[in-house]
Amino acid sequence: MSNTGMIIEERSRDIGDFLVGRLIPFRKKRMIGPFVFIDHMAPTQLGPDKYMDVDQHPHIGLSTLTYLFDGEIMHEDSLGTKQLIKPGSVNWMTAGKGVSHTERTPEHLRNGNTFVAQGYQIWVALPQALEDMEPNFYHIEAKDLPRWKDGDATFTLVAGEGYGKKSPVPVYSPLFMVEIKTSNTCRLNINGKLKGEIGICIDTGSINTCGEVIEKGNILVSKVEDSCDIVVSPNSHLLLFGGEVLPEERYIDWNFVSTSKEKIAKAKKDWENKTFPMMENDSSYVPLPKPFQGKK
Structure with missing residues (x-):
């Protein structure tokens, strides 16, 4: 995933036990646990005149998590x-320490038909001691993720640990990402179920908490461990995510995340000089964005 522009909602607000904003980072909250960036791929119709073709681009200092609801993506990277x-x-x-990759609509879907693509692409910062680790890639099938029901809600533990369960996704710090789908109105209990900062992303539907109704497209960040009651409306789709806060500040510049501005500067220079780890079978290249100059 290429971060072409940070999504920042300046109308973030405080409703008591929660901060509310539009995805992350937003004005009052730059990170939630180790999560530094969440990009919602809203339902998009793809077809003969429009496919997903994200050319080769770089990353350092993070893990990317791709989780789709509809459609398919072919991932290729410099690891082969x-x-x-x-x-x-x-x-x-x-x-x-560095990897480059592409994300494209697979060839078998380029058949003249239309289809819908949607999901989330997420960045998780690495602990400082692991920022320069060797890159790697893992794919976990849907059937291998922990899934359970609680009343009128279905839960899937996408990554990390929560609700007494553990996902097979090999994370590098204490974190969690849980998908929840409701069929009827239900109460969501997060107290004691998850460790660290807690974010609630409302993909569809709404929740009622602290006397307010929060609609889809928002993220809530719990400020306290024992939060207000959370009532989830029927046919809602939520993502809970977060974890233990990393102690050091993270710098984000384009697709690079690090505790060191110097490492980011080196990565940018390497990408411009094409001495960054590159893919052998793909000559596409996303140039480093030029600094914003403002209006003349």
Whole structure:
């Protein structure tokens, strides 16, 4: 995933036990646990005149998590990976000291028909001691993720640990990502179920908490361990995510995340000079964005 522009909602607000904003980072909250960036791929119709073609671009200092609801993406990277991701499965790529990759609509879907693509692409910062680790890639099938029901809600543990369960996704710090789908109105209990900072992303539907109704497209960040009651509306789709806060500040510049501005500067220079780890079978190249000059 290429971060072409940070999504920042300046109308973030405080409703008591929660901060509310539009995805992350937003004005009052730059990270939630180790999560530094969440990009919602809203339902998009793809077809003969429009496919997903994200050319080769770089990353350092983070892991990317791709989780689809509809559609398919072919992932290829400088490690030699070629992996098709389908709805419900997880692509987990750790950039470490450097990796480049592409994301494209697979050839078998370029058949003249139209289809819908949607899901989330997420960045998770690595602990400082692992920022320069060797890059790697893992793919976990949907059937291998912990899944359970609680009343009128279905839970899937996408990554990390929560609700007494553990996902097979090989994370590098204490974190969690849980998908929840409701069929009827239900109460969501997060107290004691998850460790660290807690974010609630409302993909569809709404929740009622602290006397307010929060609609889809928002993220809530719990400020306290024992939060207000959370009532989830019927046919809602939520993602809970977060974990233990990393102690050091993280710098984000384009697709690079690090505790060191110097490492980011070197990565940018290497990418411009094409001495960064590159893919052998793909000559595409996303140039480093030029600094914003403002209006003249």
